[in-house]
Amino acid sequence: MKKVFYHVLTPMHIGSGTTLSLIDLPIQREVHTDFPVMPSSAIKGVVRASFNEQEQEDIFGKGDEEGKVIFTDGKILLFPVKSLKGVFVWITSPYVLERFKRDTEINVEIPKVEKDNSVVSSNNVLMNNNKLVLEEFTFNAAINENLKKLKEITKCEIDEDKIVVVSDDVFKFFVKNYTEVNARIKIDQEKGTVQKGGLWYEELLPAETVFYGCIDARKKPEHQDQLNKVIGKNKQ
Template sequence: MKTRMLHLFARTPVHVGAGSSVGAIDMPIQRERHTQIPIIPGSSLKGVLRDLWPKGDADQVALFGPESEAEEHVAGNLLVGEARVVCFPVRSAAGSFAWITSPLALARYARDAGTKAPELPSVDDESCLDDESCLAGEKVLVGASAVLEEYSFKRTGEPRTAVDLLAGTLPGDALWATLADRLVVVSDGIFSHFCASACEVQQRIRIEDSTGTVAQGGLFNQENVPSETLFYAVMGERKVGALDKLLARLGQDAILQIGGDETIGLGVCTVRMSGGVA
């Protein structure tokens, strides 16, 4: 089956809600159960891509299937995968912020892209990644360490192979061009920890029209994936030509809104589609 990689680079925070409260967060985001890494479900992404065509358009129906239950139920020719995080932004004591990734995230990305996973220090190497070390670019270093959020990680090398894998995902993007300086490869456990604990939590209120004050029960908080997060999704086709039609519709520099709260600027993403597995 032919596939392509769809890259989604968050320009503003993204909220794809889980629909139920967990702990102190009233409106949490959707995550993988086993890693706690944020995701965008394929169903959410499919709906956004469907809206690139006018409702009822012949290509829309062929690619995504009929929308109405009254119509004959036929599966669409476009297969839309779940969007996963491969680079996640965190605060850095130097350089303002860093992108973090991990051996697991890189291996999954390489597998889905149909390419070889980057070679990272092995367990027999003194520079092997553990929960106190990292591979880091120059811009995020404080002395010989990268200080991310409230944690310090000793630099044991440069993330050259990871940069080589990811640098071409967003050609022409001025911020992404700084990847080599900002990328930090941390252990899988640290990556999951930051993805679980370093998302934005936004306090929101609902105002009572008659009084101009906060409505009863109108104070709530909402979790968002931070801007500058890089997601990717695997796109496939049941019929030859479906991916080419999507690529032609997206163009080379599409900007789409994904998730909730479009009217307050959330979910604006740069979207690029690249090659994959034939």
């Protein structure tokens, strides 16, 4: 089994197809946590498109045929939030780290964090009196340099001095309320004005979000070569 990390470099929309809010095109979220999620089918589709037609059939199957490589959903690990100092930080939470440790079997330190507190990887993002200010919220902060190891683990281009652990409830609040929501319009080609009913709102994951997942061969060792091809072609 290979652990993989997905670093979102531009705002991304993986739509849910349904809406229960004012946002017409929301992103997909886990039902039980409300965390953003990258469905395995979406990941597989993007990876599949990077191969030629014959390779697609060999690795991913043809028609209803079972593929030789299995993808898990991409689960969120780090989420970017605006910071009063340092521009922005990447936040995570104890639950997110616990789940990451369970899913990947990678040993990470998991700090305990209360609602109004935080743990940061350095003092580069702290104001006077060890205060961390994210959006309009202020948190007490303690420093734990072991969090810097997340950069080495993910191998993503993130700043090791800007990693923050907040409480699970605070993390859920930010990933629910601080995504990007953009207004989209459709132009009437004849009149050159906005078409009636042509205004909608689309939710996007902000750039710099980091997800993780796993890729494995369906049958070992028969399908190991196909797994190696996928990893090799999409290696960071």
